[in-house]
Amino acid sequence: MANIISDETIEYVGILAKLELSGQQKEQAKKDMGRMLDYIDKLSELDTADVEPMSHVFPVQNVFREDVVTNGDTREQLLANAPEEKDGMFMVPKTF
């Protein structure tokens, strides 16, 4: 079954993915995603009704440790990577 990606869907995916696409990019994205989903639909050939989803190959448990600070103060180095900083803090655009 061919997957047709609607304008609404690609708009929604853009919101989830925090990406802004031009009109032409949207058309291309719709085509690419539709084609990829057609391909992924191959998985539905397999009966997996009695199969548990496997996220990790080995059993993974929460790893706990004491909340002890082991790293030094790297605030200056960290802020040096920020596009904008002020008074030792990250600068963000006005949010309201």
Place this chain on the structure above:
Amino acid sequence: MSITEMTAASLAVAIREGKTTAVEAAEAMLARIEEKDKELNCYVTVDKEGALRQAAKVQEKIEKGELTGPLAGVPVALKDNLCTAGLLTTCASRILYNFVPTYTAEAVINLQKAGAVILGKTNMDEFAMGSTTETSAYGVTRNPHNTDHVPGGSSGGSAAAVAAGECFYALGSDTGGSIRQPASYCGVVGMKPTYGTVSRYGLVAYGSSLDQIGPLTKDVRDCAVVLETLASHDDKDSTSLVREDTDFTSALVEDVKGLRIGIPNDYLGEGLDEEVKAAVLKAAGVLEEKGAAVERFDLSLVEYAIPAYYTIAAAEASSNLERFDGIKYGYRTKEYAGLHNMYKKSRSEGFGEEVKRRIMLGSFVLSSGYYDAYYLKALRVKALIKKAFDEAFAKYDMILGPVAPTTAPKLGESLADPLKMYLGDIYTIAVNLAGLPGISVPCGQDSKGLPIGMQLIGDCFQEKKLLRAAYTYEQYEKNSRNADIHRMG
């Protein structure tokens, strides 16, 4: 022989014996990079001053007897998705064009403790998404065997640097074949260890449940030496395993007697280049001659690995790459209207096409209404694929096959059709889904002179079997080459 042609292990011995120094080795390698890298572009960043500074320090420690290990003083190249404190780490993306980490990846720290000298950071597909190193924001890398061809990917810069003698060994990361495939295309050895063997702390995440760091080396001995140094348990990586059996160099034994090797019929079918097939089967014949029991079998489910992989990897990528928001580090767009517009514009301008494609696919398969049908379905198929491997390893010590269906494609031929490019991952990708170790070993060239790789896949924790078989094959090839030279001489 020029110093740059030495293997990592033999260089370390020469340094230890005082025949050369870490500084001479670093200088020779930097000169080699200067000479070759304009054409090949294996490196995104070459840290000339840093390398010489480290080399002098390491040399001092070697002379004092403080550093005695098998990699002490040997210069290394690191894939540019491994964080290095104070040294630019771009993931070959525009969005990290100026990112200087404040900490170093655990795997790299393990190398540094062993006396490694970091030459620089190698080119790759952006965020390790790609199979050709052409999605890099910093230009393509060329295959040293034929510069019209790609080196493979995503660890293409690392593989090409090893092949071109622009480093003694390199680190790569492998999420769906990203160490093994470029190793195959460039004619070097590359290994992806069992998931959890090498700490992922400080590796910029792509598909966290699939990513593993591993070595790219000139030969199998170096591969074992490097992996032995890399492997460690790390509290900072919750998926890190405790392993007692990481003395990988103990497996460098020429003996495959009694090893049961299975060749999946599914790995020799449609789409496989005839020359690749012939070279791989010839290599299998060598192992058989040396005493292994080789037979064909049906692995099953092979054609489901790629769709399952791209669903899972894209889902994890969309989540992992949310952190690139133009606030804490990296690229921020110049003009924007408010916070969300800044996020969107920074990300859209900062990420390349393939990365955006995978983030969108991942966001879609995780979105409400599609999560069960796509993401959970893929995780269920992953369980089936793991079961198929379990059944195979009940019968065989290892699986043998090609690494990739063809040799390295020409530059510019792959990106136009992403789905076709994904299909090239068919023999490597299931290994990551099942967490298995796999190694790529050079096994000849095609009629165009491009290298061909044989892949050996083991059950979890069976790296030593793979190294033993790879070493046995490599020694046989070396001996028969020497015999040929002797006869001709």
